[in-house]
Amino acid sequence: MDTLLRSVVLGIGMLFGIIRPEAPAVSCRVYRDDAAVFLNAEASRAFPQEALKLLESGNELDLVFLVSVDDRGEWSLPHSLRYDPLTRIYTVGIGETEGVHRTDSREAALSIASRLTGLRLLEVAELEPAGLSVSVSCALESPGTDASVIWNYGRPEARVRFTAASGIPR
C-alpha cells in the first residue's frame, strides 16, 4: 500500500514537474575464462544533481552494488565517494578490492565509483549444469541521511541468466 501510494505520488509529482524524474540504471556482463566466472557491472545516471550537492558539501556517499548468484550467496559491495572541499580531491573506496582511488576530476571519480569490474563470482568447477543466474542491483546510501530519496526510492536492477554453463561468454 505504501509503495503504491508512493508510486502514485511520484507519478503526480513528475507529471506536474514538482519532482525530477531520476532514472538510474544498472547493466551487467557475465563472462568466464578457464578458471572462473566474472562480473562487470555499471550504474549509469547514478549521481544526479542532488547526489552531487550532498557529496560536494562534504558528506560521504556510498553506491552499493548488491550481487546475487543463484542461491549461493549475496555480496554487498560498497563504492564509497568522498569529497574534500579543502583539497578538492575526490576519494573513491572500492569495497570488493579494498582499493582507494584519489582524483581531482569529478567525472573520473564518478566513473570509478559507478563501475564494478572483474568481480570473481565463482570457479568454473563450481558451475552447475543447469546454468547460472546473476542479478545486480544498486542502492545509494549516505550516513546520517536517507539518500534513497535521491533516486525517488527506486532501486535499479539487472538480471542475466544462462541456461547452460557453456553459454557463458569468454
Add this chain to the structure above:
Amino acid sequence: MKGGGMRFRTVLLLAFCLTLLLSTASSMFFVFRLIDRSAVVAMDEEAPRALEDAVEARRDPSLSAGDRLDRITEDLLAVRRAYGRLGVARKRLLIGTLETFLLFLLAQGAVLFALSWAASALLTRPLAAIRAGLERVEAGEGGYRFPALPGREVGLIGARLNGMLEAIAEKERLIAEQARLLGWQETASFLAHQIKNPLAALSLAARNLELILSARPPGAAVGENLELIGRESRRMADLITRFRETVRFPQARPERADMAGLVESATALPPAAGAVFETDLERGLTLAVDRDLVRESLLNLFTNSLEAAGASGGRPVRIRVALRREGAAGCRITVDDDVTGVPEDICRRVLHEAFSTKAGGSGLGLLFVRKVAALHGGSVAVRRAGDGGLVFTLRLKEGCGVADPGGG
C-alpha cells in the same frame, strides 16, 4: 419517517466522526513525515554545535594560530555538510507532503463514498419497497396494500397508490356485479318473453268469456270469477313487464304518495302468510315516489324475513317496520324481524351479490330493492343485530329518474 430520519442522522454523525478521525490521523502522519530526522539533527544540532565550537576555538588562548584555524575550518566544514543534507531533506519533505495529501484525499473520498452510499441506500429503500409492491400487484395480488413508508413524499406516494388500488378494486367489483346483473337481465328477458305470450292469450280468452257471458245474465258469479281471472292475468303480465323493465333499470314513475299509507298497504298481507307486523310510522309524510316499486321493494324485504323464518322452523315471524322522515324530502324505512342466527358473512354479502341462501333462490329480490332505492336517489343497507338478525334500512328521496347505468 421518523426512524428513517434518525438513521440518516446517525449515518451523518458517524461519517463526520470518521472524517475527523481520518483527518487527525492524516495530520499526525503528515507531521511525522515532515520530520526528517537527519535534516533536523544536522541543522538543529550539528551546525550550531560546530559554529559554537569554532567560536570557542577562536577564543581558546591555549591553541596556536594554526590549530585554531584547523578547528575553525573543521567546524565550518561540518556546517557545510549539514547544509548539504538539506537538499535531500527538502525532497523527502516534498514527497511526504504529497503522500499525505493524497492519503487525505483518498480518505475523504472513501468517507464521502460511504456517506453517499448510505444516504442513497436510505433514500432508495422506500422506492424499492414501492417497486416490490407494484410487482406483487402486477403478479395479480389485488388485495395488496402498501405499508406505511418512511419519508414524507414517499409516504404520500404509498398512500396515493393505496387509494388507486382501492379504486381499482371497487371498479373491478362493480364490473363483476354488472356482469352478473347482465346475466340476470338476459335470463329475465327470456323468461318474460316466454311467459308473457301465454298470459296474453289467457287474458284475451277471459275477456272473450266475459263478453259472451254478459250477453246472457244472470251469470254474475261466473262473470266475477272471469273478471278476476282477467284482472289477475293482466296484473301478472304487468308485473312481468315491470320486472323486465326493472332489471333493465327503467325510469321510475313518481307520484305523490302518503308514505305511511304506502307502507301500511305493503304490510296488509293475508294471515296465512305467517307474518305479524309491528309498525311505527311517522304520519303526514308525503313524497314523490313510484308507489308500485316501493311497495314491491317492501314486499321483497318482508318476503325475505318470512323465508328466513321458514328456513329456521316455519314459525310466525314478527316484523317491525318503522318509517321516519329524513332530510327535507326523504324518508327512512327500517325493516327488522325476530329471526336470529344469521351468519356474519351472509350479512356482508346479501346486498352486494345476486345472493340467496335458499336452494333455487335467485337473489333478485334484494337486488331489486337495491335498484329501486338507487332509482329514488337513496340506498339500502343491512346490518346484523346483536341477536344475529338482519335489519334492513331503505332510504328514499324525492326526485326519481336515475339514469340507467346498464343502458338496457
